Every structure is written in C-alpha cells, then in structure tokens.
Amino acid sequence: MPIATVNPASGETLKTYEAMGDEEIERRLRLAEATFRTYRTSAFAERARLMHRAADLLDEDQQDIGRIMTTEMGKPVKQARAEAAKCAKSMRWYADHAEGLLADEEPDAADVKDSGASRALVRYRPLGPVLAVMPWNFPLWQVIRFAAPALMAGNVGLLKHASNVPQTALYLEDLFHRAGFPEGAFQTLLIGSGAVEEILRDERVKAATLTGSEPAGRAVASVAGDMVKKTVLELGGSDPYVVMPSADIDRAARIAVTARVQNNGQSCIAAKRFIVHTDVFDAFAERFVAGMKALTVGDPLAEETEVGPLASEQGRSDLEELVDDAVESGATVLCGGERPDGDGWYYPPTVLADITREMRIHREETFGPVATLYRVADLDETVLVANDTPFGLSSNVWTRDEAEVDRFVRDLEAGGVFVNGMTASHPAFPFGGVKRSGYGRELSGHGIREFCNITTVWHGA
Structure with a gap:
C-alpha cells in the first residue's frame, strides 16, 4: 500500500511519500536509544511542562489538523476538531497525574517484616523505545493515548502510522518537537507494514503497542512473542x-x-x-x-x-x-x-x-x-x-x-x-478488551504502567 493522502470524498491522490530506507530507519533507532538514556532520568515536572506545551500547541492547531484528518480519512470535520481537543485534554491529564500514578509503593509493614527486610518498595521504571503501530480511524487520538502516558513514564516512542494518514503522522512528530521534547523522544517512521517485523525484532525496541485489525494484531504478537517483548493489543469490536x-x-x-x-x-x-x-x-x-x-x-x-x-x-x-x-x-x-x-x-x-x-x-x-x-x-x-x-x-x-x-x-x-x-x-478509565479484541489496557494508571518495569526494591535488615 503506498504511503499517500487519498481524499476519500473524491478518490483523488493529494500527496505521496517515499518510504524510509534502511539507513534512515537505523539512524532513528540509534537516536531513540540514545535519547532514552538521558530522557529516562528527566524529572516528572519537566516532562509535564513539555506535555502541557504540546497540548497548548495542539489546541492552537485544532482547525488545521482537523482539516488534515478529514482530508486523509474522511471523518466529519467537526468530529476531527473534537478529536484534537480530546487529545489535548488527555495530554494535560497525564501531565498532571503521571507522577502520582507512578509513585513508589510501600508494601504493608507486616509483609515487609515477614520477608526479612528492613524496608521495601515497588518502583515503576521506563522500559525504553516503544513501537506503536497505529490505525487511521482516529489518527490523532489512537497515537496520543499511547504517546502521552509513554512519554510521561520516561519512555520514547516510535510511530508506524497507517499508510493513508502520513500528514497526520508527520504532524505528530513535529508537535512534540515544537513543544521542546528532546530530539528522538517521539519519531514517526514512514514505512510500510512489511518493515515492522525487522524493527520489532531489533533489540533496541523494548515493547510494542498496536491498535488495528485482528490479523495485524496476530502478526505483531507473534513476532513480539518470539522476541519475548511486551505488547498491548486493541483490536476489533462488535x-x-x-x-x-x-x-x-x-x-x-x-x-x-x-x-x-x-x-x-x-x-x-x-x-x-x-x-x-x-x-x-x-x-x-x-x-x-x-x-x-x-x-x-x-x-x-x-x-x-x-x-x-x-x-x-x-x-x-x-x-x-x-x-x-x-x-x-x-x-x-x-x-x-x-x-x-x-x-x-x-x-x-x-x-x-x-x-x-x-x-x-x-x-x-x-x-x-x-x-x-x-x-x-x-x-x-x-x-x-x-x-x-x-x-x-x-x-x-x-x-x-x-x-x-x-x-x-x-x-x-x-x-x-x-x-x-x-x-x-x-484518560481516567482503563480501555481495552477481551477475547479477540486484544489484551492489555490503555489509559488510566493501568495504561501508563503497561510499559514500565515494575521493580521490587528490597533492603536487608
């Protein structure tokens, strides 16, 4: 499938893009890995400042990005603007709540004593670069509901968006860049679906999330399972x-x-x-x-x-x-x-x-x-x-x-x-399904913890 904007209201091809080659993909993977090393140590307050700035920019861009989404996938423009507003709201929600959602947890004192420890805690640490394979139907929202919690947790994102919404995909990378996030914190990969497996098999990519069809979910889950990598899948529904x-x-x-x-x-x-x-x-x-x-x-x-x-x-x-x-x-x-x-x-x-x-x-x-x-x-x-x-x-x-x-x-x-x-x-409520609708959860505290290393810290007496 070509990477192109084709207006569904007319069938007219408006813009086409060349898929990124191996050298550019490698450059971006190296950048993601390098950025994560420092971004993971940034303070929640700094991440929140950047996320609020991105939300403000998205509000300012609401008219323009609404028209882009409508032109690329056909949703009524009022709904497109509402989608942008919802994304900004959710970005602010995670900016304001992430630190509390990922705060250290202290087990019951009696259990700590029974374990032989002087003290113990559970800490949430980011995993690293996360690959997001996203669909066209909510081209902003599907990405933001992954990106906002992932970035607030200290991860970095690699977006493989649907091939029919390339302008929206490029806008998202630009949005986080303009907001001041470090280069490499969020990158769009203009690639076809055939390039996903090799990227997911790369050791620098630590996890993946996919929203899309059941066959796409099976393919990503199969590769991730072979590589023993965490995945979250949100697939079809009836x-x-x-x-x-x-x-x-x-x-x-x-x-x-x-x-x-x-x-x-x-x-x-x-x-x-x-x-x-x-x-x-x-x-x-x-x-x-x-x-x-x-x-x-x-x-x-x-x-x-x-x-x-x-x-x-x-x-x-x-x-x-x-x-x-x-x-x-x-x-x-x-x-x-x-x-x-x-x-x-x-x-x-x-x-x-x-x-x-x-x-x-x-x-x-x-x-x-x-x-x-x-x-x-x-x-x-x-x-x-x-x-x-x-x-x-x-x-x-x-x-x-x-x-x-x-x-x-x-x-x-x-x-x-x-x-x-x-x-x-x-953003406050977990979202996801059972049976062939997938597994894992997005949004809320459940969603932000999906791509965290849940770490037990135990101190001897």
Missing part, C-alpha cells in the same frame, strides 16, 4: 447495544444513532449489534431507523455533515460484501443498503433486521454505518446473543432495573459495560 423494557426508549434510540455512526461508523467501540427486548423492539426500531434516515451524508469538510465517506475503497467493498451476504441469507433492509452514485467512498446509514447466526455479519465486524437489529425474549437470551461474538471490547446496556445491571456487569464478556449511555474513552 459491541452489543442492549435495550431492555425499563429503558428510556426515546433517549436510547437517539443515542444509538450516534453510537453507530460516530466516525462514519469506523470505530472499534461503535455499537454495532442492537439487541432489543421484544416488548420494546418495535418502538425502538421505529425511532432508530428514523434517526438513521435523517442523518446528513455529504462532504466531510462541510459543517453540517454528520456522515462522510469511508476511509478507503476497499473498506467500502468489504462492508458491501457483509450487507449483501446478509440480505441474500434473509436479512431485512430497514434503510440504506445500496451504494450511492457519484464520487467518493460513501455508504448510506443502514439498518438490517432478521439476523441469523449463519450470516457473516453476525460474526464479523462491520466497519461502517451499518447496524444489525436483534429481537430477544428475555434476559438470558439477551446475554447469550450479546456474548455470541469473537470480540469483547465494550458494551452498552439500557435499563433502569438494578438487578439487570448487576447481571450484565457480571456476565457480559467485554472490557467495559456502559449503562444508559454510549461507550467512550476517557
């Missing part, structure tokens, strides 16, 4: 959106639309499978379909646009295949379902009902504005259908019944349960 009889149906349906089509439906944590109790199924379906039909689809640079094009022609083709397979197998199209005429990689907001387990769309992730509706008879069937997926990233449940909430929290196989609201990430 999140359930459960609606029970006690729910506020109007609100649940309204938010369901946003939960499905955020980022043009190209989000791992977007709600994708809408599992609705039979007592409220018809009322919910009517409101939900009406909301999907009312969305404004168009030029992503237009302020009024709510749904733009998919990021790639292949992505649209993959989505069409899932929809066509479902329809051929008996699914009912309640709205959308057909590719529009004209330029760009657009696909209409679509709702499918009468889904069966034999359809591909039941097992595979739909990366675009396509929702599937399931009718369920009771709580047990709801849990069964919600868990009937190879993924387990997040989940949404709508109910006012506390006993049902307890059941969902206990039994849903997911990294998050969002009650009466849609899934969203926040």
